[in-house]
Amino acid sequence: MAFFSSLTPVFIAIICVLIGVIMKKTNGEKEKRDTKSKHPSHPWVDEDLKDGTDHPLEEEEGDEEWQGLEENVAHVPFTGERYSEAEMIKRSQTFYELLNKRRSVRFLSDEPVPREVIDNVIRTAGTSPSGAHTEPWTFVVVQDPDLKHKIREIVEEEEEINYKKRMGDRWVNDLKRLRTNWIKEYLDTAPYLILIFKQVYGRLPNGKKKTHYYNEISVSIACGILLAALQNAGLYTVTSTPLNCGPQLRVLLQRPANEKLLLLLPVGYPKKDATVPALTRKPLEDIMVVM
DSSP: HHHHHTHHHHHHHHHHHHHHHHHHHHHHHHHHHHHOOOOOTTTTOOOOGSOTTTSSOOGOOOOSSSSOOOOOOOOOOOOOOOOOHHHHHHHHHHHHHHEEEEEEOBBBOOOOOOOOHHHHHHHHTTSSGGGGGOOOEEEEOOHHHHHHHHHHHHHHHHHHIIIISOOOOOOOHHHTTTTSOOTTTTHHHSEEEEEEESSEEEEEETSSEOTTHHHHHHHHHHHHHHHHHHHTOBBBBBBBBBBBBBBHHHHOOOOTEEEEEEEEEEBHHHBBTOOOOOOOOOHHHHOOOOO
């Protein structure tokens, strides 16, 4: 006690300041460590929807070896269709009017659809461009009623969790005006379900992995072409991205590990009493910028 009583007030203040600086520095370093160890919480994110393009292949598979195309791909003459300006305007307007009628329809009839039409629209989707022509897509067509119902059970179970726990109040409230929920009757009634898988990598003849460049973008473009082809054929669908269902559906459909579910499309005709939300689309001046 005699020692502390002999210290001057100034000396005591200096010691307090030093202790404060040391504690602040220690706490700051701890916070940095904690921040590095924590990942942002996005409970609604589906791992299947992430693009693996930027992820390097294993070292033994990432060398500069043959990736599938011939070393010197033959180039052939090409002559495209050429229309008059009047015909171009007419065709572009007609196609716009056709696609502008496209709506997301959740009330689908069980009326049969010709299988040949499904074959043709998927052939059309397969004309999509892809990174280095890897064509990283698989279209799984399901028409078996029992299999469709199993898909519905998986989707509804996960979707109920999504709505109640994963998606958050804002997302759920935004969907309320569209009158959507986790009940997916159309997965039973639609004559066809088309599940689009992206192949995050392929396989070379020697068994090693083949890089699929921009696989997410490539398959997304193919999906857009597929939607246009369905509309052109007079068929309707609703774009469904069943969050956190990918692994279960992949196992159910016996798809390999390199495929990840990107989109699920129920396809058919609308029910006679089908309804859709009275939505409008943005005008051209809101979506186009001319420089």
